Amino acid sequence: xxxxxxxKKSKIKYRASQxxxxxxxxxxxxxxxxxxxxxxxxxxxxxxxxxPMCIPVGSGYLVGHQAIVPAHDGGWDLHGYxxxxxxxxxxxxxxxxxxxxxxxxxxxxxxxxxxxDRLVRKxxxxxxxxxxxxxxACARNDIWRMDLFTTLTQESQLSLTDARDQLQKNxxxxxxxxxxxxxxxx
Numbered sequence: 001x002x003x004x005x006x007x008k009k010s011k012i013k014y015r016a017s018q019x020x021x022x023x024x025x026x027x028x029x030x031x032x033x034x035x036x037x038x039x040x041x042x043x044x045x046x047x048x049x050x051x052p053m054c055i056p057v058g059s060g061y062l063v064g065h066q067a068i069v070p071a072h073d074g075g076w077d078l079h080g081y082x083x084x085x086x087x088x089x090x091x092x093x094x095x096x097x098x099x100x101x102x103x104x105x106x107x108x109x110x111x112x113x114x115x116x117d118r119l120v121r122k123x124x125x126x127x128x129x130x131x132x133x134x135x136x137a138c139a140r141n142d143i144w145r146m147d148l149f150t151t152l153t154q155e156s157q158l159s160l161t162d163a164r165d166q167l168q169k170n171x172x173x174x175x176x177x178x179x180x181x182x183x184x185x186x
Contacts, residue, residue, distance in 0.1 A: 052103045054096060061092065063099040068092055075121065090120045094167060097174040109174055116167040123160035130156050 016024070052064025060069040060076075071077045071088055076095045078086045086102075089095040094117040101110035130153040137145035 052100055054100075061096065063096060064103045066099045066103070068095045068099065087114060088121070089117050090124065090167075091117075093171055094120075097171050101174055101177075106174075106177065109170070109177065113167070113170050113174065116163060116170050119163040120160065120167050123156055123163050127153065127156040127160055 052066075055062045057067075060067060062068075065081050066086070067079045067081075068089075069077050069079065073088075076089045076092050078089060078095045078099055080086050087095075087098070089098065094113055098110050098113045098117075101107070101113065130149050134146065134149035134153055137149055
């Protein structure tokens with residue numbers, strides 16, 4: 001068989017000796033032991049601080065003593081083990097942030113997240129309803145209603161954008177509080 005003129009040549013000039021391979025193996029074993037010890041220390045620290053752990057399960061999440069599952073309407077439902085369904089959220093991030101704040105005692109921040117997410121869902125529904133009404137008005141060629149629902153659709157879009165911005169602000173604040181362990185609740 002003929003040699004390929006375009007075949008790449010190996011840049012490896014030598015093979016590691018048995019002693020070098022043993023040293024590499026020992027270094028890898030040491031690194032794995034160190035990572036496992038660190039993992040156990042972090043989990044122990046989280047348990048002592050009573051920080052809820054987030055575990056992805058199937059299409060949802062378990063967060064401490066609560067579960068986040070996808071809802072049939074495209075949202076995310078938060079269920080407590082002893083309380084049943086707590087609330088419906090527009091995104092898994094909002095549900096997760098609310099759950100973490102609720103379980104760590106940051107009730108004011110949790111309430112702000114729930115309220116801003118409620119506004120996002122409300123404005124999403126308003127926008128959908130106004131777009132549907134605008135489509136019906138266009139089909140009927142009703143100029144007055146087309147003008148009305150165009151204006152309402154634009155207002156709904158602006159309100160939805162503002163509500164999403166507020167929700168993102170609350171989520172960033174919560175992420176900071178969770179990551180750095182502050183007790184700031186404003």
